[in-house]
Amino acid sequence: MSRSPEISPSKPIGKILVVDDEPVICRSCVRVLAPEGYALTTTESGREGIEKGSSGEFDVVIVDLKMPDVDGMQVLQRIKEKQPDVEVIVITGYSAVSSVVKAMKVGATDYLPKPFTPDELSVVVNKAMDKRRLVEENRGLKEKLDKKFGFENIVGQSKAMQEVYTLVRKVAPTNTTVLIYGESGTGKELLARAVHFNSLRKHKQFLPADCSALAPTLLESELFGHVKGSFTGATTTKPGLFELADGGTLFLDEIGNISPETQGKLLRVLEQGEFKPVGGTELKKADVRLVAATNRNLEEMSGEGTFREDLFYRINVFPITLPPLRERKEDIPTLAWHFLRQKCEETGKKIRGFAPEAMNLLVNASWPGNVRELKNTVERLVITAEGQMIQPDDLPERMRNVTACPGHIPVPRTNEELKEVKRRLRDAAVDDLERAFVLDAIERNDWNITKAAQETGIQRPNFHALMRKHGIHRPSS
Secondary structure, eight states, rough: OOOOOOOOOOOOOOEEEEESHHHHHHHHHHHHHHHTTEEEEEOOOOOOHHHHHHHOOOEEEEEEEEOOOOOOHHHHHHHHHHTTTSSSEEEEEOOOOHHHHHHHHTTTTEESSSSSOHHHHHHHHHHHHHHHHHHHHHHHHHHHHHHHSSSSGGGOHHHHHHHHHHHHHHHSSOOOOOOOOOOOSSOOOHHHHHHHTTTTTTTOOEEEETTTTTHHHHHHHHHHOOOTSSTTTSSSOOOOHHHHHTTEEEEEGGGGGSSSSHHHHHHHHHSSSEOOOOOOOOEEEEOOHHHHHHOOOOOHHHTTSOOOOHHHHTTTTTTOOOOGGOOGGHHHHHHHHHHHHHHHHHHHHOOOOOOOOHHHHHSOOOOOOOOHHHHHHHHHHHHOOSSSEGGGGGHHHHHTTTOOOGGGGGOOHHHHHHHHHHHHHHHHHHHHHHHHHHHHHHHHHHHHHHHHHHHHTTEEEEEEEHHHHHTTOOOOO
């Protein structure tokens, strides 16, 4: 026999399912736990307990091990198969330790021997809920970390970017040195972080160093460390990035700017895994994976003698080229929406999107600063725009003067290329319209997803799928 939730607070601290063939036990659980703020559902059927407990609706399931229709151990096993993260507390009226031990091995969180007091029930349930919250918090933190540094933060569905993703997925699990080529602003550090956070070293340090930001002597100290008194201002002994990144990944941005002397020391580290701090006499060892990046042609530089040829071949093991934004214009709408959402969440502004004319101007801009320039432009638009939609007049004047025309799209040379360009342009236009459609429905219904789905005639799971596809989240209040 099943029952509806006896007490369901408007904002319950947790949802509990009680599966017990004794009505008195079900009522006791409700009487003790409902006043604490839990929403409870009870059932006296083991079969129904399996169905409800496997739905993913509940945080904690309390199940009796001895029931007439389905054995409680079977209920426990079936629920854990479907919902391994749900916390299950077993009730046993038998003094035999073996049944409890077996339940714990199957996945029970805790147990309650009959008869139990209200305090004992409360303590065990609260302990299980604390564990449940901790698991959810850890999962949330991991998802945020993966999202921040994983592929999700490198936006782009163009063929060129898909090829980049494929290369990263292949090389990330290895210890191979990676060299990223790309113009300024294409997102080389983001790609380097994706390599690290999809590797076996992801739990160790990822340390970046801009080789163009420091003088040669300072860069050498930054990389290899120094001992006290080795130069003016060296008042303490300081470890370098190679030492700090031991077991992890070191990212050297604009590696083509390092001096010939530092190039030699870098080569020694890569070949022998050892280095000497500035002013030091003892060699140190470090297990570091190197990911380097440059916007220069290192092969030409090695031919000219401005970059060591042996170092070039040592770091050019697995090259990846990030295409400039002008060569993947079909990604601009997706990128613009991505940056718009980020800035709206940060500022609390509610901007629904881009007017088609404004998006057309963004797509046809030249973007010499690549993705970084687009990001900065969208952030400025969010701050300065006064309406709910970004209009052409909101854009910088230099962009408003650009005439949108097909000539800004690379001209295909074969029929297959023509078909591919047409498909990508259609997909980009459909994505833009689809995102605006979803946002408009949500805004009309004050972010009530159920109502928005009903109004548009789309099933709620499919509506959620569209939201995920376009990265739509409720703006921060």
